[in-house]
Amino acid sequence: xxxxxxxxxxxxxxxxxxxxxxxxxxxxxxxxxxxxxxxxxxxxxxxxxxxxxxxxxxxxxxxxxxxxxxxxxxxxxxxxxxxxxxxxxxxxxxxxxxxxxxxxxxxxxxxxxxxxxxxxxxxxxxxxxxxxxxxxxxxxxxxxxxxxxxxxxxxxxxxxxxxxxxxxxxxxxxxxxxxxxxxxxxxxxxxxxxxxxxxxxxxxxxxxxxxxxxxxxxxxxxxxxxxxxxxxxxxxxxxxxxxxxxxxxxxxxxxxxxxxxxxx
Amino acid sequence: xxxxxxxxxxxxxxxxxxxxxxxxxxxxxxxxxxxxxxxxxxxxxxxxxxxxxxxxxxxxxxxxxxxxxxxxxxxxxxxxxxxxxxxxxxxxxxxxxxxxxxxxxxxxxxxxxxxxxxxxxxxxxxxxxxxxxxxxxxxxxxxxxxxxxxxxxxxxxxxxxxxxxxxxxxxxxxxxxxxxxxxxxxxxxxxxxxxxxxxxxxxxxxxxxxxxxxxxxxxxxxxxxxxxxxxxxxxxxxxxxxxxxxxxxxxxxxxxxxxxxxxxxxxxxxxxxxxxxxxxxxxxxxxxxxxxxxxxxxxxxxxxxxxxxxxxxxxxxxxxxxxxxxxxxxxxxxxxxxxxxxxxxxxxxxxxxxxxxxxxxxxxxxxxxxxxxxxxxxxxxxxxxxxxxxxxxxxxxxxxxxxxxxxxxxxxxxx
Numbered sequence: 001x002x003x004x005x006x007x008x009x010x011x012x013x014x015x016x017x018x019x020x021x022x023x024x025x026x027x028x029x030x031x032x033x034x035x036x037x038x039x040x041x042x043x044x045x046x047x048x049x050x051x052x053x054x055x056x057x058x059x060x061x062x063x064x065x066x067x068x069x070x071x072x073x074x075x076x077x078x079x080x081x082x083x084x085x086x087x088x089x090x091x092x093x094x095x096x097x098x099x100x101x102x103x104x105x106x107x108x109x110x111x112x113x114x115x116x117x118x119x120x121x122x123x124x125x126x127x128x129x130x131x132x133x134x135x136x137x138x139x140x141x142x143x144x145x146x147x148x149x150x151x152x153x154x155x156x157x158x159x160x161x162x163x164x165x166x167x168x169x170x171x172x173x174x175x176x177x178x179x180x181x182x183x184x185x186x187x188x189x190x191x192x193x194x195x196x197x198x199x200x201x202x203x204x205x206x207x208x209x210x211x212x213x214x215x216x217x218x219x220x221x222x223x224x225x226x227x228x229x230x231x232x233x234x235x236x237x238x239x240x241x242x243x244x245x246x247x248x249x250x251x252x253x254x255x256x257x258x259x260x261x262x263x264x
Numbered sequence: 265x266x267x268x269x270x271x272x273x274x275x276x277x278x279x280x281x282x283x284x285x286x287x288x289x290x291x292x293x294x295x296x297x298x299x300x301x302x303x304x305x306x307x308x309x310x311x312x313x314x315x316x317x318x319x320x321x322x323x324x325x326x327x328x329x330x331x332x333x334x335x336x337x338x339x340x341x342x343x344x345x346x347x348x349x350x351x352x353x354x355x356x357x358x359x360x361x362x363x364x365x366x367x368x369x370x371x372x373x374x375x376x377x378x379x380x381x382x383x384x385x386x387x388x389x390x391x392x393x394x395x396x397x398x399x400x401x402x403x404x405x406x407x408x409x410x411x412x413x414x415x416x417x418x419x420x421x422x423x424x425x426x427x428x429x430x431x432x433x434x435x436x437x438x439x440x441x442x443x444x445x446x447x448x449x450x451x452x453x454x455x456x457x458x459x460x461x462x463x464x465x466x467x468x469x470x471x472x473x474x475x476x477x478x479x480x481x482x483x484x485x486x487x488x489x490x491x492x493x494x495x496x497x498x499x500x501x502x503x504x505x506x507x508x509x510x511x512x513x514x515x516x517x518x519x520x521x522x523x524x525x526x527x528x529x530x531x532x533x534x535x536x537x538x539x540x541x542x543x544x545x546x547x548x549x550x551x552x553x554x555x556x557x558x559x560x561x562x563x564x565x566x567x568x569x570x571x572x573x574x575x576x577x578x579x580x581x582x583x584x585x586x587x588x589x590x591x592x593x594x595x596x597x598x599x600x601x602x603x604x605x606x607x608x609x610x611x612x613x614x615x616x617x618x619x620x621x622x623x624x625x626x627x628x629x630x631x632x633x634x635x636x637x638x639x640x641x642x643x644x645x646x647x648x649x650x651x652x653x654x655x656x657x658x659x660x661x662x663x664x665x666x667x668x669x670x671x672x673x674x675x676x677x678x679x
Contacts, residue, residue, distance in 0.1 A: 053573050074579030086570035090592045099588075100578035151578075 002029050002064055002158045002191045004050065009059035011045050011215075019045040021215040022059070027159075030189045032182075034206035034223075036196060038238065042215040043195045047161055050193065051080055063158060074103070079152030080161040083168065085144045087136040093147050094119060094132040100155045122150045125184070142173045149181070153188070160185075160192045166201065178204060199242050203227070211235050268396055272330070275399045277389050278406040279380040280327055282413045290373045291320045297366055309353055316349045316370045323373075328381060328390035336381060336390040343377030350374050440647035447643045459648035469649060471624055472631035475541065476610060476653075479627055482545040483609035484602050487552050491601060494553075495560030496586060500572075510561075513554040521551070521614055532619055539625045547615050552605040559604070563597035564590065599667035603660060610657060628653045 004027040011020040020042040027033045035043040048054040050061055052073030060067050068076050087096050101115050110118065123129040126146040136144060145165065152160055162181075166174045182205055185192055196202055202209050203223045211218045211226065211234075219231035227243065230236040294317045301310035319342055328336040350370030357363045380386060385402060388394060394402070439447065441455040463469045497503075498510055516524070528547060529538075537543030567590055575585045591598070613629040620626060626634065632653065635646045661668075 051573075051577060053576065072581075073573075073576040074581075078577060080574070080577045082570045082574060084568060084570050086568065086574040088571065088574075088589060099575075103579035103584070151574075155578075 003027060003062075004159055004191065004193070005060075005062040005065075006046070006050075007060040007062070009046075009049065009061060010057050011042070011049060011054060012057045019215050020049070023215075023217055025210055025217060025220060027191060027193060030191055032185050032192045032194065032205060032207045034194045034196060034202040034209045035212060036199065036202040036209050036239075037212035037218075039197060040214075041212040043197075043212050044163055046212070047163055047193060047195050050076075050159070051078055051161055052076055077155075077158040078161055079155055079157030079159075081145075081148045081152050081163065081165045083164045085136075085148040085168075087144060087147055087151070089136055092133055092135055093128060093139070096136065096147055097122060097132075097150050097154050100151065118154050122154045125153075126150045141169055142177065145169060145173075145177060149184070153184070153190070157190065160190045162192070162194045164196055165194075166196075167198075181205065199239055200246075202239075203243070211239065213238070271396065271399055271403075275330075275389075275402055275406075277385045277402060278409045278413060279383060279386050282410075282417075283377060283380055284324065284327055286376070286417065287320055287324050287373055290369050291317060291324065293369050294320065297369060300366065306357075309356060312349050312353050313370075316346060316353075319346045319349065320373060323377060328386060330389055331391065331393045333391045336387070339377065339381045343374050343381060345374075346370060347374030347378060436647045436651060439643055440651055442644065445642050445644040447641075459644040460652070462645050463649045463652060468623070468626075468631065469652075472626050472628045475620075475625060476628040478541050479544045479548070479616075480606050480609040482541060483548040483552065484606045486545055487549050487556055487605040488598065488602055490549065491553055491556035491560055491605075492591070492598065494557045496564050496590065498557065498561045499564035500569075510558075513557055516550065517554050525614065525618055528615065529618055537619070539620050539622050541625075543619050544609075544616060544627070547619070548605070548609045548612060551612075552608045556601045556605060559601055560594070560597055563594050567593055596667045599664055603664050603668070606660065607657060 004025075006023045006025040009020060009023045010018065012018050023042075023046060025046075035046060037043045045054060049056050050063075050068075052068070052071065056069045061069055063076060088099065091099065097119055098115055101110055101118065104110070119132070120129070123132055126149060128143065128146055128150060131139060131143060131147075136147065139147065145168075148165070152162075165181075166177055169177060178201060181194075194201075194205060206223050208221060209223050209226055210220045213234050219226050219235050221229075221231075226235060227240055230240050294313060298310060298313045298317070301313050323339060323342045323346065326335055326338045326342065328339050347370075350367055350372075353370060354363075354367040357367065381390075385405065388398070389402065438451055440459050441457070442450045442453065443456045443458065498506065532538050532543045532547070535543075537546070571589055571593075572585050575589045576582075580588060611629060612627075613633070616627045616630045617633070620630070623634075628649075632646060632649055635642050635649070
């Protein structure tokens with residue numbers, strides 16, 4: 001049972017800027033939560049506080065009912081996928097995948113054979129088995145993305161964190177990876193927190209979305225519910241109107257063809 | 265559509281356009297070379313030189329043009345005159361490599377003008393109106409030749425630079441290999457290895473070599489041990505006094521070495537570090553550090569922060585992030601920095617001369633200088649020794665070349 005709970009969490013930077021204001025949020029076991037909002041809304045900061053890359057100014061973050069505010073990043077049992085992939089350039093794909101496993105010392109450390117089994121599993125799951133010996137720079141963008149995912153998943157993280165993982169991919173790949181990420185989640189059931197500013201990603205991936213604006217949580221609901229019953233004007237314009245616009249554009253694009261068919 | 269007149273206007277045989285460029289260069293060079301004649305005080309040669317420059321100037325304004333036989337003839341006559349002036353000067357000057365080169369700037373252009381202006385393509389073009397087919401053929405020929413002419417010109421220019429850098433080396437090599445201890449050497453004469461065996465057989469030389477190696481390697485190691493953490497801290501952490509201390513680092517660099525020499529000496533004396541290796545190592549570290557720290561900081565800045573965050577999440581401690589991720593990525597920069605501190609220590613003269621005054625604590629540069637004293641100038645031995653001194657550095661450079669290029673084009677690392 002892995003759950004994540006933010007209790008009135010705030011983040012204030014040294015220059016006085018308040019990135020997150022009194023956030024209360026609960027992520028259930030096995031849930032796919034998407035943090036959605038425009039840039040500068042505090043969604044990345046929220047994720048980074050959970051990851052242990054930013055200090056929490058006020059409030060509590062609990063993973064499994066344990067307060068993790070002061071736990072070092074590596075001890076929280078999380079896996080994270082970064083926007084720029086952040087693969088170690090001087091290591092092969094195999095070394096990238098196993099780096100985290102090799103950092104474990106003491107009785108929890110996996111034996112070499114167990115490690116190899118994990119690498120095989122992960123590589124097959126992400127279709128990387130042909131590329132294990134390559135360096136990151138020899139891979140295409142999509143493959144790098146898979147390695148980054150694999151590196152996060154291979155440690156069997158309690159929570160999987162993703163910070164705009166698809167924003168460096170082209171439209172075709174993004175579409176493909178989006179399905180793959182959802183498929184992986186359905187297969188593995190890992191509690192996942194996913195940060196994006198893309199409404200479509202949020203709608204298609206999430207079990208629930210948390211929409212943020214200027215550091216304040218606006219609505220926390222399943223995506224369709226948020227779309228049908230927006231909690232306030234911001235959600236209305238950021239989510240609903242945006243999606244309606246998309247649909248309308250698609251309709252105008254397609255209408256002439258439909259007309260032409262009818263004439264025939 | 266391109267009309268015939270356009271094509272006609274655009275066609276000039278490549279020989280003529282090339283002559284125009286090269287004559288302009290030799291015009292400038294000849295004017296500069298007049299200074300040599302004046303310094304030598306040979307008035308007749310100077311007069312001829314002026315005349316030569318004037319002829320080149322005239323040639324530049326009367327190069328052949330289409331269907332104009334008289335201009336072609338003028339150019340031929342002027343080219344002949346230029347060649348003649350060059351030959352007269354050549355006969356009246358001493359036969360040395362330098363003089364041959366100098367008169368070549370008149371003989372060469374003169375001969376080339378005669379050769380090219382009288383060549384068939386230029387003759388045909390400058391004496392009658394050519395047919396369109398002939399012009400089209402000429403344009404194609406131009407394209408083929410232009411590339412070759414340009415590469416010859418570029419190589420001539422580059423050869424001058426090569427000669428300029430190699431000449432001192434050749435000179436030293438000549439002195440080192442010539443018997444006797446004259447400064448002039450004997451280019452092409454009988455050579456001997458006695459100076460080299462003198463130096464390699466002398467205890468003093470090996471003592472200096474040992475001192476230099478200890479000091480240079482010590483400086484490199486100590487410099488890196490301080491510069492790497494300092495550069496990383498400056499690059500990654502915000503702390504009080506960060507800007508100030510980075511500037512303070514550079515402050516020392518802004519004084520001429522001679523100013524800090526006396527205070528340095530007093531400090532060394534107080535701590536009993538005169539005539540020791542450690543004293544020099546410390547002093548060199550202080551001078552080499554600022555640049556090393558700045559260079560490393562610059563490289564660390566290019567290592568993406570997300571890489572470090574990924575390592576943190578992978579369970580690294582802050583120190584492991586540095587040793588397992590940042591440092592391996594920065595090896596090229598570290599290598600360049602190491603090379604830099606080594607060189608600085610290897611070549612330094614002033615501090616070594618002042619601090620280490622006893623014979624057996626001399627470093628190589630100081631030892632070399634001591635060979636040229638008021639009581640005797642062993643130029644041959646000196647030259648041989650200086651070549652032996654440069655050898656390790658040259659080898660180091662060869663070995664580090666790959667890193668140097670990578671290190672200087674920092675930022676090549678991409679996640």
